[in-house]
Amino acid sequence: MQANKTTDQRAQRPSLHGRAVHRIVFVTGKGGVGKSAVAAATALQYARAGHSVLLVELGSRSFYGPLLGLPVDDVPVPWLENIGVVRWDVEGALREYITHYLMFKAAADKILGNTVMKALVAAAPSLAELAMLGKLTAPMRHTWYKRDVDVVVIDAYATGQFMALLRAPRGLAQTASSGPMHTHSTEIVRLLGNPDICEYRLVTLAEEMPISEACEMAGEIRAETGIAPKVYCNRLLDLPADMADLPASAAAAPFIAHMQRIAKRQRTSLAALKRLGSDRGGPVRCLPLIPTVDADELLKGLADALDSVSRVVT
C-alpha cells in the first residue's frame, strides 16, 4: 500500500517537458531580520501540508547545524518528519557540474584541485552563483538528475549577494555567448521567472534600514524575475490600537513609552510596505515576535504564524 501511495503522489507531481518539477522557495532579506528562521519555518509549513521538503543553506559553514543540533553537511540529514536539511557550497556544486560534463570524476577533481581554477572561480563571481543555481534547477533541466522532493526551501543570501545570485545567469548568458554554459544560463533565467516553480519570500523588520532595503529589493526581484516577492514583516508586537492615549503611570512609564514608539514604527513600516503596490506579491504578511530562546519553539511558532498569516495588511 505504502508503495502505491508513493507512486500516486509522484504521478501528481507537476512536470515540465516531461521532467520532474519541484517547487523552489527563496527566502531572503537584510542580515539580522530572521531570514534563516523564516526559511526553516517555511520548510515546516510545507511539510505540515504533506509535502516532502528539502531545506537548503548556502555557504561553507552551517547555521542550522548548531541551531537544530544536527550534523548538517552536503548530504541531507532528516530534521522533522518530511524535512531534510542540507548545506550546499560552491565547490561541491561546481564539481557536480563539471563531473557531469567531463564525464569522469578524475578530471573534475583535477581541475577543481587546481589553483588556477580556484582563482578563476574567485575572479568570476557569476561562475560560483551559476553553479549554485545550476544545482538547484538541475532536476528541471535534466532527466538524469533526480531530487525526490516536492519543495526546496533555500535560506538564500542577504540583500546584495542575493541579487548577485539572481542576476548571475543573465550576465553569464551574455558573457559566454555559446557552449553548454550559455544554454544552461538561459534555461535558468527562464526557470527563475516561472511563477509555477519559483516563489520569493522577502523578510524584513519594522525598522528603518530593513524596510528601506526590503522596498528597494522587492522592485529589484520583480524586475529581474518578473515575479513579485511575498513580503513578510517579522517580529511584530500585537499592540492595542489606542496606544498613544494610554496614561503613563510611573512604574510602567518607560515600558509604555517604548511600546508607543514601537507602535508608531510598526505603523510607518507597514505603510511603507503597503505602498510597494505591484512590487509586492499579495498582501504584507505579519509575523509576530516569538519571545523564546528555544529554537524548536520559535520555529514551530513561526510556522503556525505562516500558516495562519492572520493579520494581513492588504
Added chain:
Amino acid sequence: MRALLENHRVIVCTGSGGVGKTTTAAALGVAAARMGKRVLVLTIDPARRLATTLGIANSSDDVRVPKQSYAGELYAGTIDSARIFAEYIQRHAKSQETVDRLFANALYQQMATTLSGSQEFTSLSKLYDAATSGDYDLVILDTPPAAHAADFLHAPAKLNAVFDSAIVSMFMGRSSGFGLAASAWKQGMKLVLGALNFLTGSSFVATFNDFFSAIDAIAPDIRETNLAAHELLLARSTAFVLITSFDAAKIQEGEAFHDELAAAGYQLKKVIVNRAWPQWTPFTEAEQNAAQRALKSASGPELATLHARLSSYYSARAGLHTRFDDLMTVPEMDDDIVGLPALEQLASRLVPDA
C-alpha cells in the same frame, strides 16, 4: 573600554549583518573624540539618517562631523567600493590604455562591485591609507556586511589567490620556470582552459584572457597593499571588536570567530552584545511587580501580559550560555538612533568614563 580606545591606533568592528556594527563604530568614535582623540570613523553603507548625522550623506570624502564640541575631533568617511577600486587602478596602472581596457572589460565591471573580497580589499586599502596618513590618532573601521563575522578575514586571501603572480603569469602565457613544476602548471592550465572553453565557449575565455593581461600590470601593487594591510591588522596597535546580538546562533558564531582570530594572531579585545534588552526591562522582582500593577490598573490585562512575556524573554536571553567571560552588554537605545545626541548617549553607555 576606555583603555581600548586609549591604547590603539586602529579598531576594527566586526560582526554579522544586522547587529548594529555601523552605529557602534560611530559611537566609539564619539567616545574617542570626547577623550581628546583625532578620530576617523570609516563606515560602509550607513543608514541615511546616520549618514546625515555624520555629515557624510552627500560626500564621498572624509569630513569633520558637524555640530560637535569635543576635546578631540571626530571625522567620518564612507567606503564607496567601486569608486575606491577605480581610483586605485588609476593610481597604479602604468598607462591610460590599461585603465581603459580594464574598465571596459565585462569581468572588471562585475569585479569592482561583487568579486568576493573586493569590498574588503577597498576597505583595507582605505584603512591603510588613513591609518598611515598621520592625520588621525585613531581610525575605527566598520566592516562590510557579511553572513559571517569571519568572512572579513578570509577576503584578502581570496583576492590574493586571484592576483597570485604565478596564475597571472600562466594566463599571460609566460612560463615561470623550467622543469617539472612549470610543465605541471602548463598542464593544469591547459586542462582548465579546455574545460572552460567547452563549458562557456571561446568568447568567455577571451574575456578572461583580456582581464588578466590588463590586471597583470597592477597585480603586484594589489598584493603589496593586501600584505601591508594584513600587517596593520596584526599589529599590536590594532584591536578587533566583535559586535553581536543575543541569540544562541549568533553567540556560537561569535565564539567560533574568536577562536579563528586568536589562531590567526589577531587580537579580539572586546565582545559587545548589542541591543541586549530594552531599557525598561525590570532588574528586580519589586520593579517587575510594580510595573505589572501599574499596567493592570491603567491599561488593562493586554499590555500587562505582553510586559510579563517580554520581561521573561529578555531575562532568558541574558541567561544564555556563553564562553565569553568579559561580555559587554548594551541595552537597546530609545528607538532609532537619530542625531549626534543619540550617538553620544550610546557612547556614554559604551565608554562611561570617556
